[in-house]
Amino acid sequence: MIGFRKVALNEFMKQEPPPLNIAAKPGRYLTFKLGPESYGLPVLGVREIIRLCPITPVPKMPAYIKGVINLRGKVIPILDLRAKFQLSSEGYGERACIIVVQVGTSPTTQMLMGAIVDAVEEVVQFSAADLEPTPDFGGAPSTDYILGMATIHGGVKTLLDLDKVFLQEGLLTLITPETQKSKTQIT
């Protein structure tokens, strides 16, 4: 698999047709900034973009769970994507905002979640030719939740898998009461 990806990438360098092994689908993506890096989310999953508002922290949660906010009467959890991707963290600036996304596939599991980003850029249409597979970093940064990469205007955007970023990591690996205890003892 990895070998194939490498080959595919090399071939892509030489010739035009994109490799087949890309999870990302052509379409419209909302691009945003986390520090100097640029990311994209499929625009279909994005519900709205709101200004940074007071976030109520939830105790004993991993650092990337920033807390909860009131979205017109609904309580929705907010993820800190910088903490989540283990990027260097500094305060949020003027242009920081919250992207509210809808995750989950079936009507019963569907829910809204928010993510703090440094700045929202634009909605871009990526064609198949713009998309590239995720490069192999040798396992160091986990690339499970990356759909692929896209190059446009000379810049590179990392395209994220909505459900994987927000659900698998956000829900399933939440600390259990046991790990919670040990965590509080360490900190």
Add this chain to the structure above:
Amino acid sequence: MITGLVAFPQHSAPGLALAIEIMARVGEELAFVEAGKDTGLLPINSLIMDLEEVPREGSPAEYAASLTAVRSILDQILDGSGKFTDESIQFLNDWHAGMSSILTAWERGGKTPAPTSSEPSAKVLAPTSVAPPGTAPYRSPVAQPVADEPAIRLNLAEDSELLREFHGEAQELLQNIEQGVLVLEENPGNADTINSIFRAFHTLKGGAGLLHLDTLRELAHDLESLLDAARRSELSITSEVIELILAGGDTLKQFIREFGAQLQGVNPGEPIAIPTRTLRQRVRTTVSGGRSPALPTVPTPSPAAPPTPKQPESTAPESSVNQSPLPAPASEPAAPSTPATAPAKARSESAAKTESATGFVKLDTRKLDSLVDLVGELVIAQSMVVQDPDVQQLANRHLARCLRQLSRITTDLQRTAMSLRMVPIGRTFQKMTRLVRDLAAQQQKQVQLVMEGEETELDRNIVEELSDPLVHMIRNSVDHGIEPPEVRMAHGKPALGTIRLSASHQRGGIVISIQDDGQGLDRDRILSKARERGLIKPNATLTEAETFALIFAPGFSTAEVVTDVSGRGVGMDVVQRNIEKLRGKVEIQSVAGQGTIFNIVLPLTLAIIDGMLVGVGDDRYIIPTLSVRESFRPRPGMVTTVHERGEVVSVRGRLTPLLRLGQHLGTPGRATDPTEGIIVVVESGDAARGLLVDELLGKQEVVIKSLGETFRKQDLLAGAAILGDGRVGLILDVDTLVRCERTNNPANGDLGS
């Protein structure tokens, strides 16, 4: 208070009770059978094998024949495809109904034949099948091949909205019918009840007609005629008639359940075929003859001692005692009884009018939820306007009056919106009356169900989820709690067992209690079973509560523990899981020989609670006021350390363990010395704990909102609420705080930082 009193005679034949029980289980299995699948085939086969071994002394002649018939059909299925077909399901359902009648006849000591419609099914199963010899002791002259009973096909594409409405309405109507029947049992002459059942069937008929659900419409029509006859005092409400109404209701319920499944997307568009013919036949005969041939009353000389064919049909018209315009079924078989329709229609139109006067509106719950959310937002927006510094500086008296008016209206609006979602629990309770009645009858026990607090209001979401666990627990109470009458008498208890089902507001939540005066839980047997299963260490000593909690362990069937009744043993672990999903818990108290109390403690999730807003560090938390015993600023010396680890606070001579809330939550508070802060004493059950917080910020009525799936795994918070400034406040789970093991260590008080 409603009581349902049920007493059943003892059977003389040893095999009968067993046969009845086995048939009940066959019935349960049949409910899950599907065409084209083998689900349930093996259980049914083994139950039939059990049935064949039951002693048959005193059984009617048809009993053996009926068994032979079902055996041959089962063998055909097993030898053939190994899967059910529509025809074989039909046969089994018919057979089950027929066999039940035979058993009833046996029970009554009569030898009256019951229509086992094995014949037509056997025909359908042809050519592979040969009509079993000696079967079909009775073949109704109007019986037609099963294929003539048209299956209903839902037009989901076009009628889905109407069907959905009909489905909801029908469920309600069927429940009304059931309720009415229970009233009739006690007071057969109650004209109002007869009328309301009549109206319910009539409304069902109308809805079914509108949607072209012919089988359903015809069945409802026949039942309506039955009630109509009763209404006009042409037919007295006997236990047979009541059985017929209940059977009719059950059949209609099967249809409605199927509709529900298809509306949910299970096998959409599949034809629905549920046998109604035998039942309709019985209903029509009852209407025309004043009694049912399948269930002759005991005092009446049995019209047919030997199982000769045609007997009931030929006697029915002769013994006709009324002037019913309905044609005798024998003369005009399946055709709907046209002469009756016209007058019935005229009457029921006025009935329908009175019904619409009740003034209820059916509403999509999502609309309701979004209304409640929006009203909450409105309240917050309103308070933001009122508290805006610029607005407050205006000092305009007219404006101030308008703003006051605005807040009054918004508050009222909020209260009304909240109350929309609250429903009394009574409806769920009432379902249990039927359950207890049926179970008691099945097990020849005498049980009365006493209900209290039916008017207690709960969020409808909770009420809906509560039904299943309640059914399980009531079932367990009747099955394993209440002893048979003779055992009760031997222990000096009244033969009539009592199950008390009550709901009340308590401890900041709602407590639903199921209390029986049965034999109680046997601690020693629970313990020995738990040791056997390796759930506890052989030498472990457990408190009473811990012992009882063992029955919630998965796979720990109460059946095996408390009594030797095996089989159904509904896992209490399922009950507990369901209750926990509602953020509730189950508590057990039991005294051997005197009975058991199960308390389901439910929080008012989604409902409004009174909250106490406390400040800890920079954060604010809500503590449900009902869990707060007291709050005070401690004086020096009130807080003492035990073993240099645990802190206790002494309040009026009572020592209560202290928990520094900030430290516990990982956001250390400002008050390092307890005298700088406030201690809030909270209690849960019989335990209490003092929480050290920085300040009290006020009291507020808040709407509990779920934190959602993301925070499902934590038990620190019971939920969230939108505070007056529009921010989210977190509601602490007092139970966890009171029970958490962590003790404070003032020596390194900044552990959490």
